[in-house]
Amino acid sequence: MDFPAFPDTGHPITWPDGHRAAASFTFDVDAESCTIAHNPQSTRRMSLMTHQSYGPKVAVPRLLQILHRQDIRATFFIPGFTAECYPDVVRRIADGGHEIAHHGYLHEPMQGIDSATEARYLDRGLDALAKAAGVRPTGYRAPWWELNWHSATLLADRGFLYDSSLLDGDAPYRFSVAEGDPRDLVEIPVDWALDDWEQYAFYPGVTGSGVIESPAKVLEMWTLEAEAHHAAGSCFVLTNHPFISGRPSKAVALERLIDRVKSMDGMWVTTMEEIAQHTRDSVQQIHTHARISVPEFPDTGAAFTPAQVRQQELTTAGPAMSGRTGVGV
Numbered sequence: 001m002d003f004p005a006f007p008d009t010g011h012p013i014t015w016p017d018g019h020r021a022a023a024s025f026t027f028d029v030d031a032e033s034c035t036i037a038h039n040p041q042s043t044r045r046m047s048l049m050t051h052q053s054y055g056p057k058v059a060v061p062r063l064l065q066i067l068h069r070q071d072i073r074a075t076f077f078i079p080g081f082t083a084e085c086y087p088d089v090v091r092r093i094a095d096g097g098h099e100i101a102h103h104g105y106l107h108e109p110m111q112g113i114d115s116a117t118e119a120r121y122l123d124r125g126l127d128a129l130a131k132a133a134g135v136r137p138t139g140y141r142a143p144w145w146e147l148n149w150h151s152a153t154l155l156a157d158r159g160f161l162y163d164s165s166l167l168d169g170d171a172p173y174r175f176s177v178a179e180g181d182p183r184d185l186v187e188i189p190v191d192w193a194l195d196d197w198e199q200y201a202f203y204p205g206v207t208g209s210g211v212i213e214s215p216a217k218v219l220e221m222w223t224l225e226a227e228a229h230h231a232a233g234s235c236f237v238l239t240n241h242p243f244i245s246g247r248p249s250k251a252v253a254l255e256r257l258i259d260r261v262k263s264m265d266g267m268w269v270t271t272m273e274e275i276a277q278h279t280r281d282s283v284q285q286i287h288t289h290a291r292i293s294v295p296e297f298p299d300t301g302a303a304f305t306p307a308q309v310r311q312q313e314l315t316t317a318g319p320a321m322s323g324r325t326g327v328g329v
């Protein structure tokens, strides 16, 4: 399929060394942390714990082989707790020439937490990565891609270069950390369609609908996404979790995807840090994220607030179709 070029005109960027687009393969090594963050009692469930530990124990070595064979460098977002449990795995990733980036401490729920609490999570995660592998990350991805309005200031305070948790672009951009603050961060946006959790994740009573998609279908879907980003000159960012996409047939599909993306003419396949550094060096425009103020409800004559109307629609329509719970990043 030939795609027309539909560039992200809100975030114009040119790529270095004659490249026409960029791609980065990223792995969120959540392991046990994301289930424990949801429910600390989950450590009592032996089988559930092994489902998660498959990531660092079995999948990461397999994925490192694939990345070595394909001769590309990737970015691994690692919660501090994962680093404490599997320091040798973290060191092995770093020794492979890959980027280690921050992904919270215990993959904590981020929604609604205050700045001081989030600062503690960030610092604990930084300490764990330093102890495990002597790494000081420049990149951050919020657990569940849930950035708060105060997060960027905390990241700038700690010297981070970039974040990858927001969803408002096809290409990286710079944004002001806060009104009146001269500092900025690079954002490398993500997309739920490029997250393996939605395609493959299932654990009874914990996550997923019970449908585990075919890797052939997922390969086709992600190839189309990569081709469209290539045509548009934007940035393809894939988010995979080793405990999900490191299983055999999914790993085979992933390697085929890497091979295809590498073969796209002028595609720059590299780490998120390299993309962020290039963005910081080459883009002049600094964006701001303005918070939306809520208009007064109800409108004149309205019987319900929009939330009540929505609830009534759901009640009338019956239960939600997806049945998915606990989707994650």
Ligand SMILES: [Zn+2]
Residues within 6 Å of the ligand: 028, 030, 034, 103, 107, 143, 144, 328, 329
């Ligand atoms: Zn995660």
